[in-house]
Amino acid sequence: MGKKSVRLLVFLAIVLLTIAGRYYPAVGSFPAVASPFVFVGSLCGQVNAGTLMFSAGMVLPLLALAVCLLYKRFLCRYVCPLGFCLSCVRSCVRRKPKSSGDSKKSRRRSFPKLGIVIALTTWLGCLISSASFLWLDPFVLFQSGFLTDMTFDYRYGTLLAFLLFPVVFLLVMEIIQPAFWCGKICPLGGTQDLCALPLQLTAHKSTNNLSEEIIKERRRELLLTVFVLGLPVINTVFYSPLLRPERKRFVAFRPPGAQDEPLFPALCTRCNSCVQHCPTKLLQRVNLSGGTYGTPVAVFTREDGTLSYCEKECRKCSEVCPSGAIRNFSLEEKERYKIGTAVFDFPNCLLYEDSECTICGRECPYEAIKYVWSEEEYRKVVVVDKKICNGCGKCAAVCPVCKKSGTDEKSKPLRIVSY
Amino acid sequence: MNYSDLSRRDWLKTLGIGAVAGSVMLNQQEANAETNPRGRANALAGTKVNGLHTPPCKLAGGKVVRPESAIPAISETDVLVVGGGAAGCAAAIAAARAGVKVTLVERYNHFGGLITGGLVLKILSHRAKDVEGLCARGITEEQLDRLEKMSYGDNKFGYLNSDYRNSEPDLDAEVYKYLLVEMITEENIEVYLHSWALDAIMDGNVCRGAVIQTKQGAQAIIAKQVIDTTGDGDIFASAGCDHEIRIYNIGLVHRIGNLDKAKPEPGAKRPRNLGGGTPIPGVNWVNMAGPDDNGVDVKVMTRLELNHRKQIWKQMQEIQKTPGYEKTYLVETAPQLGVRVTRVLTAVHNLTWEDAKNKKKFDDVVGIGGAWNGEHDGWQIPYRCMVPVKVDNLLTAGRSTASEPRMSELVRVITPCWVTGQAAGCAAAVAVQKGTTARDVPYADLKKLLLEQKVFLG
Numbered sequence: 072m073g074k075k076s077v078r079l080l081v082f083l084a085i086v087l088l089t090i091a092g093r094y095y096p097a098v099g100s101f102p103a104v105a106s107p108f109v110f111v112g113s114l115c116g117q118v119n120a121g122t123l124m125f126s127a128g129m130v131l132p133l134l135a136l137a138v139c140l141l142y143k144r145f146l147c148r149y150v151c152p153l154g155f156c157l158s159c160v161r162s163c164v165r166r167k168p169k170s171s172g173d174s175k176k177s178r179r180r181s182f183p184k185l186g187i188v189i190a191l192t193t194w195l196g197c198l199i200s201s202a203s204f205l206w207l208d209p210f211v212l213f214q215s216g217f218l219t220d221m222t223f224d225y226r227y228g229t230l231l232a233f234l235l236f237p238v239v240f241l242l243v244m245e246i247i248q249p250a251f252w253c254g255k256i257c258p259l260g261g262t263q264d265l266c267a268l269p270l271q272l273t274a275h276k277s278t279n280n281l282s283e284e285i286i287k288e289r290r291r292e293l294l295l296t297v298f299v300l301g302l303p304v305i306n307t308v309f310y311s312p313l314l315r316p317e318r319k320r321f322v323a324f325r326p327p328g329a330q331d332e333p334l335f336p337a338l339c340t341r342c343n344s345c346v347q348h349c350p351t352k353l354l355q356r357v358n359l360s361g362g363t364y365g366t367p368v369a370v371f372t373r374e375d376g377t378l379s380y381c382e383k384e385c386r387k388c389s390e391v392c393p394s395g396a397i398r399n400f401s402l403e404e405k406e407r408y409k410i411g412t413a414v415f416d417f418p419n420c421l422l423y424e425d426s427e428c429t430i431c432g433r434e435c436p437y438e439a440i441k442y443v444w445s446e447e448e449y450r451k452v453v454v455v456d457k458k459i460c461n462g463c464g465k466c467a468a469v470c471p472v473c474k475k476s477g478t479d480e481k482s483k484p485l486r487i488v489s490y
Numbered sequence: 491m492n493y494s495d496l497s498r499r500d501w502l503k504t505l506g507i508g509a510v511a512g513s514v515m516l517n518q519q520e521a522n523a524e525t526n527p528r529g530r531a532n533a534l535a536g537t538k539v540n541g542l543h544t545p546p547c548k549l550a551g552g553k554v555v556r557p558e559s560a561i562p563a564i565s566e567t568d569v570l571v572v573g574g575g576a577a578g579c580a581a582a583i584a585a586a587r588a589g590v591k592v593t594l595v596e597r598y599n600h601f602g603g604l605i606t607g608g609l610v611l612k613i614l615s616h617r618a619k620d621v622e623g624l625c626a627r628g629i630t631e632e633q634l635d636r637l638e639k640m641s642y643g644d645n646k647f648g649y650l651n652s653d654y655r656n657s658e659p660d661l662d663a664e665v666y667k668y669l670l671v672e673m674i675t676e677e678n679i680e681v682y683l684h685s686w687a688l689d690a691i692m693d694g695n696v697c698r699g700a701v702i703q704t705k706q707g708a709q710a711i712i713a714k715q716v717i718d719t720t721g722d723g724d725i726f727a728s729a730g731c732d733h734e735i736r737i738y739n740i741g742l743v744h745r746i747g748n749l750d751k752a753k754p755e756p757g758a759k760r761p762r763n764l765g766g767g768t769p770i771p772g773v774n775w776v777n778m779a780g781p782d783d784n785g786v787d788v789k790v791m792t793r794l795e796l797n798h799r800k801q802i803w804k805q806m807q808e809i810q811k812t813p814g815y816e817k818t819y820l821v822e823t824a825p826q827l828g829v830r831v832t833r834v835l836t837a838v839h840n841l842t843w844e845d846a847k848n849k850k851k852f853d854d855v856v857g858i859g860g861a862w863n864g865e866h867d868g869w870q871i872p873y874r875c876m877v878p879v880k881v882d883n884l885l886t887a888g889r890s891t892a893s894e895p896r897m898s899e900l901v902r903v904i905t906p907c908w909v910t911g912q913a914a915g916c917a918a919a920v921a922v923q924k925g926t927t928a929r930d931v932p933y934a935d936l937k938k939l940l941l942e943q944k945v946f947l948g
């Protein structure tokens with residue numbers, strides 16, 4: 072069997088896995104787990120969080136790393152689905168063999184290999200709770216449909232990230248500059264290059280003295296690298312909780328059973344599986360800049376004002392999460408893993424004007440809502456039992472006032488806040 | 491088991507009143523003969539008439555005991571409906587339309603129960619998300635339709651203040667009282683107003699009527715089928731049916747007027763407790779949830795009644811103190827305390843929230859319950875939730891329909907009361923016509939009748 076057919080088979084297998092993942096969550100996130108780039112990032116994140124979690128799933132990326140030590144860019148050549156797509160594009164766009172345009176070639180060569188640096192920056196970021204480019208992993212990109220399901224709230228550094236990397240751009244770049252992604256950008260490629268570094272160093276030793284030409288070129292390369300990398304580094308540092316401690320106070324809500332910050336974004340592979348499988352579409356991919364980019368959050372009030380909640384009888388996100396970022400919990404355990412807690416604002420409630428309504432109490436799946444008589448108000452007031460409340464958001468999602476209020480959080484009688 | 495088919499004579503014997511009662515009956519008929527159909531006595535004012543009164547109770551050994559005494563039967567009927575609220579009127583009309591003789595007993599001077607006497611003016615739960623049109627049809631739709639069409643001179647305001655097909659309309663209590671008089675008399679239903687039903691009449695475990703308390707003392711109404719729509723299960727409790735008495739919130743509704751003359755200061759906050767609109771311009775009805783308590787305990791009811799009146803007065807004063815609202819006034823407090831849930835029957839099947847949420851299908855469905863505000867799916871109401879576990883020929887409908895507490899809020903609102911009422915009326919009529927117990931009513935016949943009466947079964 073030739074190399075081409077092996078590739079095709081592997082690619083088809085990954086596509087099948089990805090599609091099957093829609094129906095059989097257990098297999099869906101398999102490819103993302105296998106990526107050594109994500110793996111090292113996760114390890115760094117765990118070190119940062121002071122917890123190391125070992126799982127059987129780690130065998131795959133370790134194996135991949137080992138093979139990459141021996142065979143340069145093994146994953147690129149045999150496994151990576153994005154690489155395969157791009158190589159197809161490459162072979163479709165036939166180019167006339169160029170009359171060796173030396174200047175062009177050297178310019179191309181002198182474009183720094185960002186992949187290595189992106190990988191290193193991301194890992195460094197993981198160590199300081201800001202895993203900014205974990206989502207650039209080609210497996211993750213492929214699996215998440217090239218981020219096509221992201222909502223449109225791209226700010227700051229992430230705006231750039233968005234503009235640069237959707238699939239169209241990749242294809243166009245591939246046509247203009249063959250192997251641009253694989254050679255220059257891909258952090259997984261960078262990871263493999265790093266693996267191959269020992270081999271390269273031994274190879275380099277034989278060529279003794281570098282010509283001045285080469286030294287000059289190296290220097291140019293270095294400058295460019297510094298320049299181009301300024302951005303992600305600034306991005307990483309700027310949004311790092313080291314510099315902005317208030318970011319540690321996490322504003323959004325994580326899926327049920329999520330590990331605490333900052334472990335969660337460190338473990339999360341950004342594979343989007345939970346987002347894809349959440350039946351109530353509560354989970355969405357974050358577009359907040361910085362450390363949490365691409366990770367899932369629970370969004371109770373969507374931008375269009377519709378409300379969502381976490382279904383009590385559901386544990387889909389936990390089932391599909393490949394990384395342990397969302398714990399694998401049972402339905403009984405779920406009661407312990409609170410998303411937040413409901414708070415009540417009486418003047419906004421229908422009971423404030425003595426209307427007939429006890430919808431929230433009836434619908435709360437954990438029976439955390441009681442109506443308690445207040446002599447002063449001369450009516451019953453909603454009381455949320457914080458000990459029982461799971462923060463699932465169902466009460467707010469069914470409350471007629473909350474429904475009407477849409478995104479106007481101030482006029483809602485029930486809101487979910489961090490507990 | 492079959493109900494015992496006693497003649498009136500057997501019955502009087504059973505009650506142990508024999509000839510005494512016979513003469514009482516005659517007396518009664520004489521008294522009736524003196525009244526003309528327009529409801530006015532033919533005799534001149536001051537003329538002496540014969541009448542009854544209750545024999546006294548006795549103090550025996552420190553205990554008050556009711557002496558054994560004969561109770562005159564003033565009527566014998568096919569279906570006796572006790573309580574003329576939402577459920578009772580629907581039951582009476584449905585049974586009468588099926589062609590049986592119906593008697594309706596009501597303690598107050600009007601029909602409508604909490605709607606009219608309690609001034610609960612907002613119709614809830616006649617719509618559901620998954621049903622096109624109304625999920626409650628039959629008598630519900632007919633009433634809403636007739637209310638909408640009733641006009642009063644050139645008052646174009648209508649007697650429902652919004653389109654009931656797409657929202658929850660408010661109605662006017664007086665208009666609804668009148669509509670019920672029209673509908674009840676159209677069907678030639680025998681009516682006893684000012685009659686407080688006290689006891690069930692039992693033959694073994696078969697219910698055979700009820701004793702009512704009137705100004706002339708206790709009187710009996712004998713029936714083949716009895717429907718308890720008192721809301722508080724007075725009759726099924728007396729009959730010995732299993733039931734629960736539940737604590738629930740008890741309020742008192744009032745209406746305020748002259749709101750159209752209010753001139754709120756620009757930018758000022760709307761005062762609290764203004765309530766919601768009614769079909770009468772400038773008049774709002776103000777709901778009160780009230781505290782949870784036992785709504786059949788007369789001490790509780792009295793205490794709450796007094797407290798609520800003070801609270802309403804306080805609220806009214808606060809409104810009148812608000813600049814621009816000086817001209818508003820208290821039109822009336824409801825004649826009837828707002829008791830929501832008290833006795834709930836323990837039936838062959840008790841509706842659960844799981845049933846409703848999972849849209850459980852029943853093989854004896856008699857109607858579809860709606861969503862509080864039309865925003866969730868409809869749920870099936872089975873016949874079984876109106877049938878007592880042991881007692882025969884007694885059904886309940888309305889807010890005492892068997893359901894777990896979490897379901898109360900869905901079962902007790904106005905539309906489901908109409909729906910269960912109509913179902914119970916139809917079932918009782920079928921039982922009379924087929925000569926079966928209420929429990930053994932063949933569902934096929936019941937379904938046929940319900941469909942004839944345009945009831946929506948999903």
Ligand SMILES: Cc1cc2nc3c(=O)[nH]c(=O)nc-3n(C[C@H](O)[C@H](O)[C@H](O)COP(=O)(O)OP(=O)(O)OC[C@H]3O[C@@H](n4cnc5c(N)ncnc54)[C@H](O)[C@@H]3O)c2cc1C
Pocket residue numbers: 427572573574575576577578595596597598601602603604605608610611612613614615685686687688719720721722724741742743777778779827828829830887888889890902903904905907
């Ligand atoms: C304050 C309040 C607010 C409410 N708000 C709403 C609302 O906004 N929307 C909504 O849809 N529902 C509302 N409800 C609920 C709804 O109004 C009632 O549950 C429904 O009308 C009950 O109808 P029913 O026929 O079962 O009982 P009832 O209306 O209580 O009818 C019982 C009838 O039986 C009579 N009766 C009782 N005992 C006896 C006896 N022993 N002998 C003879 N006659 C007797 C009574 O006088 C009455 O006419 C509210 C209820 C309350 C109390």
Ligand code: SF4
Pocket residue numbers: 326327345348349350351352353354380381382385386387388389
């Ligand atoms: S458990 Fe909750 S958050 Fe997770 S997938 Fe299910 S509904 Fe969504």
Ligand code: SF4
Pocket residue numbers: 412413434435436437438439440455459460461462463464465466467487
């Ligand atoms: S109170 Fe609200 S958020 Fe809390 S468990 Fe109940 S429905 Fe969920």
Ligand code: SF4
Pocket residue numbers: 419420421422428429430431432453466469470471472473484485
């Ligand atoms: S559902 Fe909303 S309006 Fe109704 S009681 Fe609860 S908080 Fe109040």
